[in-house]
Amino acid sequence: MNLRRLKRQGVLGINARNLLYTQRWNARRGLPNVDDKLATRELCQAAGVAMPAVLAVARTHREARALPERLREHETFVVKPARGAMGNGILVLERREGELLRRGAPLEEAALAYHAASIVSGLYSLAGHADAALIEERLRAHPTFAELVPDGVPDVRVVVYRGVPVTAMTRLPTAASGGRANLHQGAIGVGIDLASGHTTHATFRDRPVRRHPDSDAILRDVALPEFETILRVAVGATDQTGLGYVGADVVVDAARGPVILELNARPGLAVQLANRAGLLPRLRAVDELLAEGDIPDAEERIALGRRIASEHAR
Ligand SMILES: Nc1ncnc2c1ncn2[C@@H]1O[C@H](COP(=O)(O)OP(=O)(O)O)[C@@H](O)[C@H]1O
Ligand SMILES: [Mg+2]
Structure with missing residues (x-):
C-alpha cells in the first residue's frame, strides 16, 4: 500500500x-x-x-506529596496528567508485599510523589500549563x-x-x-x-x-x-x-x-x-x-x- x-x-x-x-x-x-x-x-x-474510576486527584504540590499515603490501600492504579497526550507522563503501578512496582521495577513512594508534583507543575501538559495529577483505577x-x-x-x-x-x-x-x-x-x-x-x-x-x-x-x-x-x-x-x-x-x-x-x-x-x-x-x-x-x-x-x-x- x-x-x-x-x-x-x-x-x-x-x-x-x-x-x-x-x-x-x-x-x-x-x-x-x-x-x-x-x-x-x-x-x-x-x-x-x-x-475508569478516579481514586484521587492532586492539584497542588501539597496534594502531590500526600498521594502515596492516600494510595496505600490500593493494590494497583494509574497515574496520569489530566491534560496530557500521547501517553506521556503515564505510570501504571502495582504493589507487591507493600512495595510499589512499575513494570516490575521498584518505585519509591518519594518518586511517586515527585512524579505527581511534576505533573502538577505542567511538565506533561500542553503549553506547560499547570495541571492535575489524576489517579485512575487500573483497567485490564x-x-x-x-x-x-x-x-x-x-x-x-x-x-x-x-x-x-x-x-x-x-x-x-x-x-x-x-x-x-x-x-x-x-x-x-x-x-x-x-x-x-x-x-x-x-x-x-x-x-x-x-x-x-x-x-x-x-x-x-x-x-x-x-x-x-x-x-x-x-x-x-x-x-x-x-x-x-x-x-x-x-x-x-x-x-x-x-x-x-x-x-x-x-x-x-x-x-x-x-x-x-x-x-x-x-x-x-x-x-x-x-x-x-x-x-x-x-x-x-x-x-x-x-x-x-x-x-x-x-
Ligand atoms: N486506567 C488505565 N488502566 C490501564 N491502562 C491505562 C489506563 N489509562 C491509560 N492507560 C494506558 O495508557 C495509554 C494512554 O492513556 P490515555 O488516557 O489515552 O492518555 P493520553 O492522552 O496520553 O493518550 C492508554 O492507551 C492505555 O494503554
Ligand atoms: Mg490516549
Missing part, C-alpha cells in the same frame, strides 16, 4: 483535516471538554457513559485483547464525525510502547471493519505487519468483543461535547466492558493507513446524508456510519 494509492482513495491530509473538519466542526469553546480528562469525566458521568484488557498483547491495555479509537462513527482502529501496546496504546510510542494500529467489528490490516510504525512482534498473535480477522457497545459509548460520549470531529478512545475492560478512556479533538490520520482506506469519501457521505433532514438518533447514526464504511471500505 503506497501513499499515492491512498491519495487516490481520498486520504485526508493534515491541512484539510484542520481547515475543513477540526476548525469547522470543533468550536473553540468545546475544546476544554476534551483537552482535560477531568472535564471529559464530568460530561460522561452526567450522560451515564462509563469511564478483555481476554480477546489480552490474547493479542502480552502486556498493557489496548484501546479502540473511533472517529466520530457529526455524531456518525466513520472509522475505527484498535491500538495494541508493544514492548516498544511500554504498555501504552499510543502509536507515537510504538503501538500497533489495526484497522476495523465497522460493519462486522472484525480487525483488518495491522501497521507497526507505518508498515504492514501480520503478527504482533511480542505475542506472535495473528492480527487479522479478530472478532472484537462488545463492538456494538464500543460504538455506542464512543458516540454517546462525543454527543456530550458539542464537537463535530472527535477521536473517542474506548477500552474494553475485562470486568466492566467498554469504557471511555479519553476524547480527542485533533485525532491523528494514521487510522487511514491501518484501514487502507481514506476518510474523505466517508466524511462526504455523512455530509450528504445529514443534509437531507432531521438529525437521526444515536442508534441510527451508528447504523449509518457502518453502512457508509462498508460502501467506502477501499
Whole structure:
C-alpha cells in the first residue's frame, strides 16, 4: 500500500483535516471538554457513559506529596496528567508485599510523589500549563485483547464525525510502547471493519505487519468483543461535547466492558493507513446524508456510519 494509492482513495491530509473538519466542526469553546480528562469525566458521568474510576486527584504540590499515603490501600492504579497526550507522563503501578512496582521495577513512594508534583507543575501538559495529577483505577484488557498483547491495555479509537462513527482502529501496546496504546510510542494500529467489528490490516510504525512482534498473535480477522457497545459509548460520549470531529478512545475492560478512556479533538490520520482506506469519501457521505433532514438518533447514526464504511471500505 503506497501513499499515492491512498491519495487516490481520498486520504485526508493534515491541512484539510484542520481547515475543513477540526476548525469547522470543533468550536473553540468545546475544546476544554476534551483537552482535560477531568472535564471529559464530568460530561460522561452526567450522560451515564462509563469511564475508569478516579481514586484521587492532586492539584497542588501539597496534594502531590500526600498521594502515596492516600494510595496505600490500593493494590494497583494509574497515574496520569489530566491534560496530557500521547501517553506521556503515564505510570501504571502495582504493589507487591507493600512495595510499589512499575513494570516490575521498584518505585519509591518519594518518586511517586515527585512524579505527581511534576505533573502538577505542567511538565506533561500542553503549553506547560499547570495541571492535575489524576489517579485512575487500573483497567485490564478483555481476554480477546489480552490474547493479542502480552502486556498493557489496548484501546479502540473511533472517529466520530457529526455524531456518525466513520472509522475505527484498535491500538495494541508493544514492548516498544511500554504498555501504552499510543502509536507515537510504538503501538500497533489495526484497522476495523465497522460493519462486522472484525480487525483488518495491522501497521507497526507505518508498515504492514501480520503478527504482533511480542505475542506472535495473528492480527487479522479478530472478532472484537462488545463492538456494538464500543460504538455506542464512543458516540454517546462525543454527543456530550458539542464537537463535530472527535477521536473517542474506548477500552474494553475485562470486568466492566467498554469504557471511555479519553476524547480527542485533533485525532491523528494514521487510522487511514491501518484501514487502507481514506476518510474523505466517508466524511462526504455523512455530509450528504445529514443534509437531507432531521438529525437521526444515536442508534441510527451508528447504523449509518457502518453502512457508509462498508460502501467506502477501499
Ligand atoms: N486506567 C488505565 N488502566 C490501564 N491502562 C491505562 C489506563 N489509562 C491509560 N492507560 C494506558 O495508557 C495509554 C494512554 O492513556 P490515555 O488516557 O489515552 O492518555 P493520553 O492522552 O496520553 O493518550 C492508554 O492507551 C492505555 O494503554
Ligand atoms: Mg490516549
